[in-house]
Amino acid sequence: MIRLPLRILLVEDLETDAVLIKRKIAKIVEAPEIEVVDNLEDCKHMLINFVPDVIISDYNLPTCTGMEVLELALDIDSSVTFIFLTGTINDEELAAHTILAGGSGYILKKHMDVLDEKLEPLLKKVVFTMVAKKDIREQIRNNKIAVNQIYNYLDSLKADNKEQRENIGKIRESMGQFKTGDNDRKA
Incomplete structure (x- = not known):
């Protein structure tokens, strides 16, 4: 069991x-x-x-x-x-x-x-x-949830102009620095 x-x-x-x-x-x-x-x-x-x-x-x-x-x-x-x-x-x-x-x-x-x-x-x-991974398991899960929700929010944004699209791209790029190997999302 x-x-x-x-x-x-x-x-x-x-x-x-x-x-x-x-x-x-x-x-x-x-x-x-x-x-x-x-x-x-x-x-x-x-x-x-x-x-x-x-x-x-x-x-x-x-x-x-x-x-x-x-x-x-x-x-x-x-x-x-x-x-x-x-x-x-x-x-x-x-x-x-x-x-x-x-x-x-x-x-x-x-x-x-x-x-x-x-x-x-x-x-x-x-x-x-x-x-x-016992010691960090719940922390990883909570981080994944937060990152996933942020990505989901970014995906839902409708960028009206080039500057907004570029800023969203910069946010995604910056977030990529904080990702773990466990959560590789395509930008």
């Missing part, structure tokens, strides 16, 4: 699968904090404000693909662990592509009955990394 609390973002559109996945996670994580979303907009909101330790995502979603979720996640936090849990990946080439694109692993939904056994080693790896 993993005793360290884990923040998990579950990207899943089927409520029955989400309930089952949450039950399986509860078998291996003592205190999971799980948020469920099914689209990119909600996913972005959770990545900015919830800052998960791990993302578990279906591949086929109603409004996007798991690869789009992965790209968004890596854009916001390049160090986040991303696990595909899907019935779609049935060929080795697509599975390899997900890993090469930055996914940390994948599990087929046909193994849902033993999901806890398949997921446990992947989550233990996340915990191992978290324990190594």
